[in-house]
Each structure stands twice: as structure tokens, then as C-alpha cells.
Amino acid sequence: MIILGTNSVKTAGGFNVDNSVRFNDGDSAYMHKTPSGAGNRRTFTFSAWIKRSGLGAEMGIFTAGADANSGQFFTIMFTDADELNVQFYEGGFQDLKTNRKFRDVSAWYHILVAVDTTQSTAANRIKIYVNGTQESSFASSDYPSEDWDSAVNNTEIQQIGVRRNGSSALAGYYDGYIAEAVLVDGSQKSNTDLGEFDEDSGIWKPIDVSGLTFGTNGFYLDFKASGNLGNDANGGTDLTEVNLAAVDQTTDTCTNNFCTINPLVNGIQRNPTLSEGNTFLTNTSGAWMNCMSSFAASSGKWYFEIKPTLHGTSYVHAGIFAVDDWQNKSSGYPNFGGTANSWSYDSDGNIVNNDENEDTNPDTYTTNDIIGIAVDLDNNKFYAYKNNSLQISGGSTITANTEYYFGGMGYNSNIGFNFGNPSYANTSDAADGNGYGAFEFAPPSGFFSINTKNLAEYGG
Numbered sequence: 001m002i003i004l005g006t007n008s009v010k011t012a013g014g015f016n017v018d019n020s021v022r023f024n025d026g027d028s029a030y031m032h033k034t035p036s037g038a039g040n041r042r043t044f045t046f047s048a049w050i051k052r053s054g055l056g057a058e059m060g061i062f063t064a065g066a067d068a069n070s071g072q073f074f075t076i077m078f079t080d081a082d083e084l085n086v087q088f089y090e091g092g093f094q095d096l097k098t099n100r101k102f103r104d105v106s107a108w109y110h111i112l113v114a115v116d117t118t119q120s121t122a123a124n125r126i127k128i129y130v131n132g133t134q135e136s137s138f139a140s141s142d143y144p145s146e147d148w149d150s151a152v153n154n155t156e157i158q159q160i161g162v163r164r165n166g167s168s169a170l171a172g173y174y175d176g177y178i179a180e181a182v183l184v185d186g187s188q189k190s191n192t193d194l195g196e197f198d199e200d201s202g203i204w205k206p207i208d209v210s211g212l213t214f215g216t217n218g219f220y221l222d223f224k225a226s227g228n229l230g231n232d233a234n235g236g237t238d239l240t241e242v243n244l245a246a247v248d249q250t251t252d253t254c255t256n257n258f259c260t261i262n263p264l265v266n267g268i269q270r271n272p273t274l275s276e277g278n279t280f281l282t283n284t285s286g287a288w289m290n291c292m293s294s295f296a297a298s299s300g301k302w303y304f305e306i307k308p309t310l311h312g313t314s315y316v317h318a319g320i321f322a323v324d325d326w327q328n329k330s331s332g333y334p335n336f337g338g339t340a341n342s343w344s345y346d347s348d349g350n351i352v353n354n355d356e357n358e359d360t361n362p363d364t365y366t367t368n369d370i371i372g373i374a375v376d377l378d379n380n381k382f383y384a385y386k387n388n389s390l391q392i393s394g395g396s397t398i399t400a401n402t403e404y405y406f407g408g409m410g411y412n413s414n415i416g417f418n419f420g421n422p423s424y425a426n427t428s429d430a431a432d433g434n435g436y437g438a439f440e441f442a443p444p445s446g447f448f449s450i451n452t453k454n455l456a457e458y459g460g
Contacts, residue, residue: 014198015208017049017253019223020179021244022277022423023161025054028173029248030161031221031230031239039153039216042117045189046076046152047182049206049254051108053278054175055082055263060163061111061174062183065151068093069166072151076113077163077172078102083139086113086126088150094142096126098135105278106262106294108179108254110195110204116188117148129191132204153185153217160221160239177277179253180206180222185215206254210234223249250277250421252451256436259304259419259450261407262294276423281415284310290334290409291417295450296323298403300458302450303374303432303443307424310414311347311367318371318408319344319352320382320398326405336409341399344408345371345384351396362391370440374447375404388441406450420449 023029046062058080065073073089085097102109112129119125122143128135144150152158160181161174182194193212198205210233214220220234226246230239252258260278263271272289273282283289306318322341326334337344337352349364350357363386365371372385381395408415416424420437430442434457437449448454 015206015255017179017206017255018251020049020051020177020250020253021223021229022177022248022250022252023174023244024248024276025057025059025173025175026275027243028170029243030159030170030173031241031244032157032159033230033237033239034157035153035155035217035237037216038155039185039218041072041149041152041154042147043115043186043188044150044152044218045112045114045182045184045187047110047112047180047189047194047209049108049110049179051177051252051257052078052102052105052175053177053260053274055103055105056080057175058163058172059174060159060161060172061178062181063159063163064154065156066164067166067168068164070151072149072154072156073164074150074152075163076111084111084128084130084135086128088144090144090148094144095140096128096142097138097140098128099137099139100130100135103264105176105264106257106260108257110206110254112189112191112194114188114190115150115152117144117146117150120146127188132191132195132197134191152183153215158183158217177250177252180209182209182212182220183214183218184212185218187213187215247423247425251436251438252277252421257452258421259293259295259406261291261417276416277421279417279419279421279423281410281417283410283414284412286412288333288335288409288411290336291407291415292321292326292334293406293419293450295455296403296405297377297450297455297459298401299377300455301374301376301378301447302406303372303439303447304406304420304450305373305418305422305439305441306371306408307416307418307422307440308347308365308367308369308410308413309416309424310412316347316365316408316410316413316415317344317352318373318384320373320375320404320406322399323403323405336407341402343382343396343398345373345391351384351392353396358392358396360392362386363389372439372441372443373406374444375406376447377404383444385441420451
């Protein structure tokens with residue numbers, strides 16, 4: 001059995017999305033451009049695939065207009081209660097806000113907002129589709145007046161990954177991944193113009209949108225150019241990136257969903273402080289913080305790396321933890337290597353299981369060392385590497401027929417987790433045998449990065 005986020009395309013074939021951009025709200029990252037001339041301000045469509053990292057805070061996905069109190073302001077955002085909200089200003093703030101909450105940080109969502117204010121029926125002026133299905137249950141349902149002119153496609157700032165507040169200040173930075181961002185100027189598109197249901201699985205998936213007519217101020221961001229992430233693949237004016245770098249381009253996409261750390265599946269008492277698309281732990285709290293993966297597996301051969309960038313006054317652990325052991329805990333916090341069905345390689349030079357050190361004398365490790373963990377769930381073996389040097393000849397024997405999370409923990413230590421999409425720059429960007437992932441060191445032969453395509457092929 002494998003645990004995957006919803007709406008994860010797991011099989012090969014069809015249209016593949018190669019890249020996304022990782023927006024880190026702590027970096028105040030976003031993109032923007034201001035059109036030189038007006039397009040169609042009444043009829044337009046915005047579409048993007050998104051994978052959230054943070055929850056419980058306002059986050060802008062797409063915004064047009066510099067001042068939230070202006071008469072043409074328009075934004076697509078998440079509320080601090082995790083509803084999807086299309087907000088605009090027409091004599092006051094107006095909201096079309098879903099009842100549905102969007103709290104799955106392991107899943108890719110397709111968000112499509114199609115607008116045509118020339119429609120005589122109010123409910124047809126804004127249509128919201130999520131994963132191919134039109135939303136119909138709303139906590140608030142305001143619609144613009146007929147023939148209302150928005151700031152979209154106007155000579156006002158257009159932004160991805162942020163919104164504005166009433167004093168024109170930037171606010172609500174997006175935290176997570178965005179792929180296939182599209183703005184169509186002059187047409188209210190339907191769901192099937194930008195995606196389709198997989199005929200075998202029924203999962204909503206992307207299609208090739210490069211042939212769409214994007215209109216005067218429309219754009220298509222495929223994020224394939226690492227040196228120009230705001231490149232308009234349709235040939236229009238590029239968006240300017242702010243606080244984004246080449247390392248923020250990832251291969252975690254809606255057609256190959258990579259494992260991250262899941263903030264909803266972590267310590268009962270001590271949840272981690274995560275950033276960089278849930279791939280980086282910051283911990284100066286004077287307490288242990290543990291990090292569990294967004295995916296779990298009970299079969300296959302898997303590889304990931306960690307890189308401590310700050311090694312504190314105690315240990316760093318990297319390893320595996322049985323799903324049932326975590327779920328059966330009623331107090332305390334999951335301690336990697338602290339149960340009968342968890343194993344870890346700690347920075348003090350121990351392989352730990354059930355709070356006992358195996359007598360194998362592995363190396364200690366510290367800041368900027370690369371620790372590789374290879375887990376063979378078919379032959380029940382746990383392997384640890386320091387800077388590509390195997391620490392346990394023959395590996396440690398682990399419990400058979402058990403489902404495991406991947407991850408680790410640290411005390412006063414900052415740790416980068418790399419399941420194939422690192423938040424830090426490697427010197428090699430080595431892929432697995434299927435060509436997926438970007439690691440400092442190549443995974444051992446037959447071991448794979450943890451993503452939905454590999455899990456579908458090898459995870460059982």
C-alpha cells in the first residue's frame with residue numbers, strides 16, 4: 001500500500017508538466033508585470049495548478065490592481081480559514097468564497113476562474129472550477145454588476161503569488177508551488193479548455209494549453225527557463241521575478257508529485273517550522289522537532305537526502321518511522337529510532353532502533369554534510385550514507401510488511417530535506433534510474449526518488 005495526496009497523476013503517458021515554481025512566503029516572493037495597454041477587462045480566464053505548503057493565512061494566487069480599495073481591484077486568494085476566495089472591489093469588498101477548505105498540502109489542485117461580466121445572469125459572471133468540477137457551494141456569493149470593468153488586463157499591475165491590501169502594500173504572499181499559470185484575455189474558458197479527466201483513473205489532469213489564444217495581455221507561464229522564471233511562453237511580455245532564484249524552479253508538478261514534509265502529519269506536541277515548499281526545517285527552539293513525509297510506502301526501494309545547514313547542541317536524525325507507530329501515539333512526539341519500528345542515522349555516529357544503538361560505529365556528521373538514506377522495503381533493509389560513503393555494510397534489518405514514513409528530526413538544527421527537489425543548490429543534481437530527482441549523489445542502483453510516478457511503478 002502507498003499513501004498519496006489526492007489528485008496526484010501517478011502514471012506515465014499523456015501531457016507532462018515539467019516544472020513548477022516554489023514560492024516561499026518568508027522570502028516575499030512573487031512575479032509581476034504592468035501591461036502597456038488595456039485588453040478585455042470584462043472577459044478573461046485565469047488557470048493554475050497549485051500545491052499548497054502553508055495553511056491558515058491569507059495567500060494571493062493572482063491579483064490585478066495596486067490598491068485593494070480601488071474600484072477595479074480583483075484577486076484570487078486563499079483566506080486564513082483556507083477557503084478559496086475570488087475577491088473584488090465594487091463599492092466595497094465583494095466575495096465569491098467557497099465553503100470547501102483547501103488543506104491537503106500533499107496534493108496538486110487545479111484552480112480555474114472564468115469571468116464574463118457581460119453575462120445577464122449574475123452567477124454566470126464568475127465561474128470557479130476546482131479539479132475540473134464547477135464549485136456550487138459558497139460561504140458568500142457576491143457577483144459583479146453587469147459590464148463591470150476589472151483591473152485584470154488593464155494598465156495596472158498584474159501579480160502572481162501575492163495580493164495587495166487597502167493601503168496598496170503587498171500582503172498575503174503565497175506559500176507553495178505553482179505550475180502552468182495561464183491568463184486568457186478576452187474569453188471565458190470552460191474546464192475542458194484547460195484539463196481533462198483521465199479515462200482510466202478519473203483523475204483530473206492537465207492538457208497542452210500552448211495552442212490557446214491568450215489575447216492582448218494574456219500569458220502562459222510554463223516555468224521551464226530557470227534563468228527567467230517569469231518567461232511568457234506565449235511570447236508576450238515576461239513577468240518580473242521578485243525574490244525568486246533558479247533553485248526555486250522544481251520538477252514537483254501536477255503530473256509527477258514529489259514527496260515533501262507534511263506539517264499535518266508531525267509531532268503531537270512539537271510541530272516543525274517548515275519553509276521552502278515544506279522541504280526545510282528551521283529549529284532554534286531548544287526542543288526536538290520531527291519531520292514526517294507527505295507520502296508513505298510499504299514496498300519498493302527509496303532514496304532521499306538531508307543536509308544540516310545548522311548543527312545545534314544535540315543530534316540530527318534521518319530515517320524511517322512506521323506509520324502505525326505514529327498513529328498509535330497518544331502523547332509525546334515521534335522519536336526517529338525511538339520505537340521498535342523506526343530506524344535513524346544520527347549525527348553523533350549511531351544507527352538507532354528502539355532507543356538502542358547498533359554496534360556498527362558509523363561516522364559522525366555535521367553542518368553541510370550530505371546524508372543519504374536508502375530504504376529497501378522489498379528486502380527489509382535500511383542503508384545510511386555520509387557524503388556517499390556507506391555506513392553499514394549489508395545495512396540494518398528492518399521490520400517486514402510495515403508501512404513507513406520517511407524523514408528525520410533535529411534539536412536546535414536547521415535541516416534541508418531532499419526527496420528529489422532540494423531547496424538548496426547541489427553540485428551535481430544526480431537523478432535516479434528513471435531520470436527523476438536532483439540529488440547531490442546518485443541514488444544506489446535500483447533505488448528511486450519518492451514521487452508519484454516512481455511509486456506507481458515500484459511502490460505496489
